[in-house]
Amino acid sequence: MPSQEIERAVDHSRMKVSDTVAIEIRDMNKWYGQFHVLRDINLTVNEGERIVIAGPSGSGKSTLIRCINRLEEHQAGSIIVDGTELSSDLKNVDKVRSEVGMVFQHFNLFPHLTILENCTLAPIWVRKVPRNEAEESAMQYLEKVKIPEQANKYPGQLSGGQQQRVAIARSLCMKPRIMLFDEPTSALDPEMIKEVLDTMIELAEEGMTMLVVTHEMGFAQQVANRVIFMDAGQIVEQNEPTEFFNNPQSDRTKLFLSQIL
Amino acid sequence: MTKLSYVRTEMLPEREPPTSATGVIGWMRQNLFNGWMNSLLTLISLAVIFWLVAGLLPWFWSPTWNAGSLGQCREIIAEAGKQSGACWGVINERWPQMLFGFYPQDLRLRPTLAFFLLFVALIPVLFAMISRRMNWLLLVLVLFAATFFGPGGAVMTVLQIVLGLGLAWLAWTVVATDRADRAAQIKEGVKRLPNPLIFSAAFVFLMPWLLWGGSVWVPVGVALGFVIGWLVFRLLNALIGSLAALILAIVTPVLWWLFLNGLFASAMQAVLPYGLEPVPSRLFGGLLLSVTIGVTAIVISLPMGIMLALGRQSDLLIVKSLSVIFIEFIRGVPLITLLFVASVLLNIFLPPGTNFDIILRVIIMATIFAAAYMAEVVRGGLAALPKGQYEAADALGLDYWKAQRLIIMPQALKISIPGIVSTFIGLFKDTTLVSIIGLLDPIGLSTSIRADTNWNGIVWELYGFVALLFFIFTFSMSRYSMYLERRLRTDHG
Numbered sequence A: 001m002p003s004q005e006i007e008r009a010v011d012h013s014r015m016k017v018s019d020t021v022a023i024e025i026r027d028m029n030k031w032y033g034q035f036h037v038l039r040d041i042n043l044t045v046n047e048g049e050r051i052v053i054a055g056p057s058g059s060g061k062s063t064l065i066r067c068i069n070r071l072e073e074h075q076a077g078s079i080i081v082d083g084t085e086l087s088s089d090l091k092n093v094d095k096v097r098s099e100v101g102m103v104f105q106h107f108n109l110f111p112h113l114t115i116l117e118n119c120t121l122a123p124i125w126v127r128k129v130p131r132n133e134a135e136e137s138a139m140q141y142l143e144k145v146k147i148p149e150q151a152n153k154y155p156g157q158l159s160g161g162q163q164q165r166v167a168i169a170r171s172l173c174m175k176p177r178i179m180l181f182d183e184p185t186s187a188l189d190p191e192m193i194k195e196v197l198d199t200m201i202e203l204a205e206e207g208m209t210m211l212v213v214t215h216e217m218g219f220a221q222q223v224a225n226r227v228i229f230m231d232a233g234q235i236v237e238q239n240e241p242t243e244f245f246n247n248p249q250s251d252r253t254k255l256f257l258s259q260i261l
Numbered sequence B: 001m002t003k004l005s006y007v008r009t010e011m012l013p014e015r016e017p018p019t020s021a022t023g024v025i026g027w028m029r030q031n032l033f034n035g036w037m038n039s040l041l042t043l044i045s046l047a048v049i050f051w052l053v054a055g056l057l058p059w060f061w062s063p064t065w066n067a068g069s070l071g072q073c074r075e076i077i078a079e080a081g082k083q084s085g086a087c088w089g090v091i092n093e094r095w096p097q098m099l100f101g102f103y104p105q106d107l108r109l110r111p112t113l114a115f116f117l118l119f120v121a122l123i124p125v126l127f128a129m130i131s132r133r134m135n136w137l138l139l140v141l142v143l144f145a146a147t148f149f150g151p152g153g154a155v156m157t158v159l160q161i162v163l164g165l166g167l168a169w170l171a172w173t174v175v176a177t178d179r180a181d182r183a184a185q186i187k188e189g190v191k192r193l194p195n196p197l198i199f200s201a202a203f204v205f206l207m208p209w210l211l212w213g214g215s216v217w218v219p220v221g222v223a224l225g226f227v228i229g230w231l232v233f234r235l236l237n238a239l240i241g242s243l244a245a246l247i248l249a250i251v252t253p254v255l256w257w258l259f260l261n262g263l264f265a266s267a268m269q270a271v272l273p274y275g276l277e278p279v280p281s282r283l284f285g286g287l288l289l290s291v292t293i294g295v296t297a298i299v300i301s302l303p304m305g306i307m308l309a310l311g312r313q314s315d316l317l318i319v320k321s322l323s324v325i326f327i328e329f330i331r332g333v334p335l336i337t338l339l340f341v342a343s344v345l346l347n348i349f350l351p352p353g354t355n356f357d358i359i360l361r362v363i364i365m366a367t368i369f370a371a372a373y374m375a376e377v378v379r380g381g382l383a384a385l386p387k388g389q390y391e392a393a394d395a396l397g398l399d400y401w402k403a404q405r406l407i408i409m410p411q412a413l414k415i416s417i418p419g420i421v422s423t424f425i426g427l428f429k430d431t432t433l434v435s436i437i438g439l440l441d442p443i444g445l446s447t448s449i450r451a452d453t454n455w456n457g458i459v460w461e462l463y464g465f466v467a468l469l470f471f472i473f474t475f476s477m478s479r480y481s482m483y484l485e486r487r488l489r490t491d492h493g
């Protein structure tokens, strides 16, 4: 498995983990029909944490982070995001979703809208921001991900790396407090992976709380403050990155690391 | 360095393609004569076209425009020394009837005006590139033109002058405003004209009034019902929740229309009597009938089909089953059966004395028939959307209706354009089936004209004329759908 080299030094000065709890998951279980996909998940994420979730394919990584903004429903246990418990109450779900941004493996940009419209849609319709304010703010985020000049193009006219950076900008326009990334670089050609990782590093440097499912172990080593290893629907091991990579405890982690590093 | 023997230091300039690939010759070579098989097919096709035209043209070219009967036609043709020829006298004599049926002759300005206003009302829906100013200009132009054919009188003259001035002002501003300069205008505080969709919405109530006439207060009251529904929803949404508010917002206007609108209209009519001479439905006929049924059914069946398609995908079991039952039942029954139900059976079930307009009944049947097909076409579009689009909309916090309106439907409908337009075209052509239940659409009229002793024996001229009328409409719809597909493409530079 390739692991992209991160060339520049990552600035850790503003990456501070606070004491405030951002996400609290307790004894969470989820089934797809008969299939027990997540088993007894317990996870507490503090504000400012940068967590990388790794594990073999099919181990439930996507399902776990998709439960956090309720793209998937859990059947037992509890998930509390920023003090709001996720339940069938739609008001709570909407509240959580407006606080939590998500970036998908396949970008999922809206192809019928321009880049700018992609970015302003949710602020205008969900947050009720006036259009010109939303556009101004969207242009700032597009500058941040370094593609302001593409604002009036359509997603189909951009490269994969550019699309993924737009997807990140689109999430940021909602001013989320937590960002979820589900394999954001897995669908990209190698030369585009770096531009997306750079964007994510900048985000981390500004202190964003991030949960990242990725196979980019270079990113994990330099940016994450915690690495979680999942297998067969369970959290098998979690540790800070240096310990995790240099001194893995469980056999499954060792096997996994030997395969991908 | 390695052994690089050649490095290009300058890039070559672009060159024109060789002439053999461009121009008329190039085009013909590429499209008509590439290979012996293609050349042979081209020649055969040309021969067939020539044979058809050579056979048809003499028939068409027949100086019978002023003939008063089929007999006269035959004489004229014989005098010209020809074997056969078309008898155009029937078209000359009956075309107004083919267009309007038995609609009173002195009132035909009303349906004509309605027809042109229909186009103005459709502009903001159909053509994004026509500016607001242009749209209002066209509206005033149509009204202004109509005043010249109107009944005359002092009021008309005043109206004419007002409209004429409005027209002149709008025409002047259309010339004066450079569309690219909109940004500068905003800075200078040049106001945008009101959205022409206002007129489109008003036209929904204006059209039936123009066609059927009667007190102006009836359509005003009907429109008021929608305002009432909207107000009820706005006031109660916060108080009792959206579902209950929605139900009340539907029930209140229905009660208004059923029980209070009549009172309202007659009370207002007593105070401010204004109306058009009523025209009963049985006088409607010809193209007017087809367009009335077709356009109404088209306009209503699309939103209805969308709701049914969404209902069919719903997680709510009752909504889902009702949608499925409706769609499958209506699709499973021939339209002609539904029309018979409209014309015969409903009369048996309705309490005696109720006067449920026959055209309205037919419109309802045609609409639900088209809506069932539309639902399946739209469902196809919905199924073609990747799941990621729903997820992205959810993740951004858009609720169900906003996600549908802003993300899902624009894409699903775009995918479904060919199917939607096919359904529209099919529906428009199916309006001719009303001739079977005795309504005088162009086909029904043709039958009765052929029964006239003067024209007994005419076939091709009449049906050809009907075909031409329908072709104009259906071909325009088909071309429009192609234009729309091109306009909505977002995947190229």
Ligand SMILES: Nc1ncnc2c1ncn2[C@@H]1O[C@H](COP(=O)(O)OP(=O)(O)O)[C@@H](O)[C@H]1O
Residues within 6 Å of the ligand: A032, A035, A037, A055, A056, A057, A058, A059, A060, A061, A062, A063, A064
């Ligand atoms: N919608 C679904 N229905 C049934 N099974 C699913 C569904 N989504 C995922 N799964 C299964 O759940 C398991 C975990 O999936 P996922 O969370 O996507 O794994 P990962 O992201 O770690 O590769 C896999 O075995 C997958 O086949």
Ligand SMILES: [Mg+2]
Residues within 6 Å of the ligand: A061, A062, A063, A182, A183
């Ligand atoms: Mg996954």
